Amino acid sequence: MINLKDIVQKLDLKVVTGNIDREVSAGYSSDLLSDVIANAQKDNIWITLQIHVNIVAVANLQELAGIILVNGRQPEEATLKKAEQENIPILLTELSTFEIVGKLYELGIHGNRR
Amino acid sequence: MDDTRTTTKIQELTYELKVEDVISKDIATVSSKLPVSLLRDILYKKRISGVPVVNDGKLVGIVSIEDFIKCLEQGEMDALIEDKMTKKIKTLYADEPLVHAVMKFEKYGFGRFPVISRKDKKLVGIITKSDIIKGILKKLETAYHDEEERRYRASHIFNDIIADEVFLKFQYYVEGKNFDRAGEAATGLKKTLYRLGLSPEIVRRASISTYEAEINIVAYTDGGEIIAYIDPHQIKIIITDKGPGIPDVKKALEPGFSTAPGWVKELGFGAGMGLPNIKKFSDKMTLRSTVEKGTHLEIIIKLSDYRNGE
Numbered sequence: 001m002i003n004l005k006d007i008v009q010k011l012d013l014k015v016v017t018g019n020i021d022r023e024v025s026a027g028y029s030s031d032l033l034s035d036v037i038a039n040a041q042k043d044n045i046w047i048t049l050q051i052h053v054n055i056v057a058v059a060n061l062q063e064l065a066g067i068i069l070v071n072g073r074q075p076e077e078a079t080l081k082k083a084e085q086e087n088i089p090i091l092l093t094e095l096s097t098f099e100i101v102g103k104l105y106e107l108g109i110h111g112n113r114r
Numbered sequence: 115m116d117d118t119r120t121t122t123k124i125q126e127l128t129y130e131l132k133v134e135d136v137i138s139k140d141i142a143t144v145s146s147k148l149p150v151s152l153l154r155d156i157l158y159k160k161r162i163s164g165v166p167v168v169n170d171g172k173l174v175g176i177v178s179i180e181d182f183i184k185c186l187e188q189g190e191m192d193a194l195i196e197d198k199m200t201k202k203i204k205t206l207y208a209d210e211p212l213v214h215a216v217m218k219f220e221k222y223g224f225g226r227f228p229v230i231s232r233k234d235k236k237l238v239g240i241i242t243k244s245d246i247i248k249g250i251l252k253k254l255e256t257a258y259h260d261e262e263e264r265r266y267r268a269s270h271i272f273n274d275i276i277a278d279e280v281f282l283k284f285q286y287y288v289e290g291k292n293f294d295r296a297g298e299a300a301t302g303l304k305k306t307l308y309r310l311g312l313s314p315e316i317v318r319r320a321s322i323s324t325y326e327a328e329i330n331i332v333a334y335t336d337g338g339e340i341i342a343y344i345d346p347h348q349i350k351i352i353i354t355d356k357g358p359g360i361p362d363v364k365k366a367l368e369p370g371f372s373t374a375p376g377w378v379k380e381l382g383f384g385a386g387m388g389l390p391n392i393k394k395f396s397d398k399m400t401l402r403s404t405v406e407k408g409t410h411l412e413i414i415i416k417l418s419d420y421r422n423g424e
């Protein structure tokens with residue numbers, strides 16, 4: 001387990017909502033929501049380029065540790081509002097999925113063990 | 115600050131909490147035999163204003179950013195830390211009540227105190243005023259959550275009600291074609307199930323299955339409803355809509371099969387994994403559909419552990 005606070009600091013992520021003082025178990029990256037529902041697990045950090053409000057529901061139901069939006073994409077207004085309400089951390093990076101996942105891996109965040 | 119009620123609560127907490135409950139344990143230390151110049155990295159990069167000096171786990175002094183600047187001005191960067199540090203330092207024991215720390219901060223006006231263990235006098239962390247505030251806020255927050263949960267806990271309901279059969283029914287209406295509100299039913303059900311004291315794993319399986327079914331109503335129909343029945347043995351969730359129906363149910367259940375239109379796909383739905391996900395997360399799933407009439411999906415999640423849930 002690695003604290004999300006440390007990840008934010010080390011990867012220079014911009015925090016737009018949510019309490020980042022929580023543990024991250026592993027990571028999952030996908031832009032298909034049903035895929036995230038099928039394969040992500042509790043306390044995962046999720047890396048995606050989707051920015052619409054439905055990502056908050058998925059993170060909430062899966063009890064994910066947070067969502068990293070890639071390529072400098074900004075969350076939609078409704079996404080922000082909902083994430084604030086449900087206390088889901090939303091983090092921004094200018095990097096692409098490939099790059100940010102590589103950096104997360106270097107920090108010791110791996111995939112879910114099967 | 116004259117709200118006596120909150121003051122007493124906070125005072126109470128400063129007696130209840132120990133120094134070790136709030137300190138930062140993940141701290142930088144230096145050894146006394148190093149040159150002062152090495153402090154630059156630690157002080158600047160970590161943005162701290164003082165570092166404990168430790169030899170073999172034992173605290174021997176503290177060196178501050180002022181000490182460093184003095185050496186910088188006088189060209190003494192090669193001096194050893196042990197000659198420039200403060201040696202007589204005030205410390206706190208890890209097991210002291212937090213109120214002692216509060217009093218020491220008031221008395222000495224320092225920015226931080228090293229915290230040592232009473233047993234072997236080794237350094238275990240450092241305490242700052244902001245650690246105290248954070249520690250108290252955290253404690254207040256948990257106290258509030260516990261209280262809130264207790265108030266909402268309804269898990270005793272099955273034990274309190276006297277009848278041959280008891281079940282609870284929760285009904286949700288789902289709007290078709292409106293993805294802005296998609297997920298509200300599943301999220302609502304999730305919160306409700308938590309309040310009933312069900313285990314997190316059960317709640318997760320039930321709400322994720324409901325979410326996929328809810329998304330299908332939003333994506334493919336003009337609206338429908340979700341009814342969850344809960345009894346002491348199982349959760350039964352029935353999801354219905356009034357059309358357009360599924361022509362080939364067997365095919366719809368295959369992983370990857372999807373008729374989702376482009377606008378749905380753009381949102382990241384329509385991977386053809388919704389129904390397979392429901393199957394995976396539930397104990398039993400039954401799908402019936404008639405074209406032009408509508409679709410009826412039944413999901414069952416067993417609650418073998420219900421009564422252990424307190």
Ligand SMILES: Nc1ncnc2c1ncn2[C@@H]1O[C@H](COP(=O)(O)OP(=O)(O)O)[C@@H](O)[C@H]1O
Pocket residue numbers: 034326330331333334335355357358359360366367371372373374383384385386387388389390409
């Ligand atoms: N309530 C429904 N009404 C009409 N068609 C549905 C309904 N639910 C599912 N379907 C059909 O079944 C297919 C598979 O559904 P699903 O497994 O959830 O995958 P997806 O929604 O990603 O396509 C859908 O593409 C759709 O054609």
Ligand SMILES: [Mg+2]
Pocket residue numbers: 326329330384387388389
């Ligand atoms: Mg679907």
